[in-house]
Amino acid sequence: MNILAIDPGSTSTKIGVFTQGEMIHAGMDHDRSLIDSFSEVHEQEEMRFACITEELEKRGLGTARFDAVVGRGGLVRPVTGGVYRVCDNLLSDLKTGASGSHASNLGGILARRFAVTSGCEAFIVDPVVVDELNDVARLSGLAGIERKSIFHALNQKAVARRVAEERGGSYHQAHLIVAHMGGGVTVGAHKKGRVIDVNNGLNGDGPYAPERSGSLPVEGIVSALKEGRYTPDTLVRTVSRQGGIFSYLGIVDLREVERLMEEGDAEAILVWGGMVYQIAKEIGGLAAAMDGQVDAVVLTGGMAHSRRLTEAITEKIEFIADVVVVPGEFELEALADGALRVLRGEEEAKEYEIR
Numbered sequence: 001m002n003i004l005a006i007d008p009g010s011t012s013t014k015i016g017v018f019t020q021g022e023m024i025h026a027g028m029d030h031d032r033s034l035i036d037s038f039s040e041v042h043e044q045e046e047m048r049f050a051c052i053t054e055e056l057e058k059r060g061l062g063t064a065r066f067d068a069v070v071g072r073g074g075l076v077r078p079v080t081g082g083v084y085r086v087c088d089n090l091l092s093d094l095k096t097g098a099s100g101s102h103a104s105n106l107g108g109i110l111a112r113r114f115a116v117t118s119g120c121e122a123f124i125v126d127p128v129v130v131d132e133l134n135d136v137a138r139l140s141g142l143a144g145i146e147r148k149s150i151f152h153a154l155n156q157k158a159v160a161r162r163v164a165e166e167r168g169g170s171y172h173q174a175h176l177i178v179a180h181m182g183g184g185v186t187v188g189a190h191k192k193g194r195v196i197d198v199n200n201g202l203n204g205d206g207p208y209a210p211e212r213s214g215s216l217p218v219e220g221i222v223s224a225l226k227e228g229r230y231t232p233d234t235l236v237r238t239v240s241r242q243g244g245i246f247s248y249l250g251i252v253d254l255r256e257v258e259r260l261m262e263e264g265d266a267e268a269i270l271v272w273g274g275m276v277y278q279i280a281k282e283i284g285g286l287a288a289a290m291d292g293q294v295d296a297v298v299l300t301g302g303m304a305h306s307r308r309l310t311e312a313i314t315e316k317i318e319f320i321a322d323v324v325v326v327p328g329e330f331e332l333e334a335l336a337d338g339a340l341r342v343l344r345g346e347e348e349a350k351e352y353e354i355r
């Protein structure tokens, strides 16, 4: 089986070509100013399509035919976890961003484009809008405003499956708390294969992260709008792209933050410590949401490469359960695995329904 997996990030596009049981990885970085020159995410389609085509040609795969093309998706309407066929309705919701704007909207769009050339099907797997919340977790505290499930579903579920199996069990039996710590941070309570509670990492909910603000006091938001420091649009953009560590220190790379800390920079030490504190608090809250029945807490994502960070979080939460560190993300592998399960008939692709 030959599978092309496409994972568009905010400033990079990663691809994986899965062939004869092996995966070839490639990553292409895009200039941040080029990305910022597009007003809508879907307008980047041609640019990213050309980059992937060039990369495939460079690797002698320009004329390769795939059995499936699978992309990371996307802020479509809320769905349960699984593999979805990229049908016309799904494609249209990816283009308009039915639940908002996110680089992963391009995953399904590009998958469909490459699938047409290969004459095969296009899929997305565990998109960022996977919604398996318990009803009680939807309540915000104000009627008319609901909490939403928007998180690193693909990597969280892939890592949770892996950890559950390594511990001799199955994802569908395990009770795990998974903290994905990348440019954004989302922390999910995985109970018997369902993510029953998780923070909406994109839109001002949960711990702060290198680029995202996390939860903010309502009174501060109202004042900022009244004083004209933000419009609703610039506030949304700032909270999701220039919040968190960036807003305090003007940098998003945790390695740079840690270099400043080594030089004794008091602001960097405080801001880094604040993120540790908030992530640990989120994990503690979910332990209560799971009635204290937690088999393991899993720390993953790019920031989990930092031992300083994982050790500081572990110190605060190891009273809850075993802590397992899985640095990085496994999104390409998870995409290819999803498509393979469908091609082998082990799982049925779900139809995306608009109700």
Ligand SMILES: Nc1ncnc2c1ncn2[C@@H]1O[C@H](COP(=O)(O)OP(=O)(O)OP(=O)(O)O)[C@@H](O)[C@H]1O
Binding pocket: 009, 010, 152, 181, 182, 183, 184, 185, 210, 252, 253, 254, 255, 256, 301, 302, 303, 304, 305, 306, 328, 329
């Ligand atoms: N070896 C490392 N040590 C410390 N921090 C690291 C290391 N590698 C990456 N990071 C940090 O991880 C963060 C980015 O993580 P990652 O690459 O998972 O994010 P992303 O894919 O851009 O966003 P997201 O995971 O939220 O979708 C950055 O702050 C980066 O500095």
Ligand SMILES: CCCC(=O)O
Binding pocket: 128, 150, 151, 152, 153, 183, 184, 185, 186, 200, 201, 202, 212
């Ligand atoms: C995947 C949604 C959350 C984020 O990007 O931070």
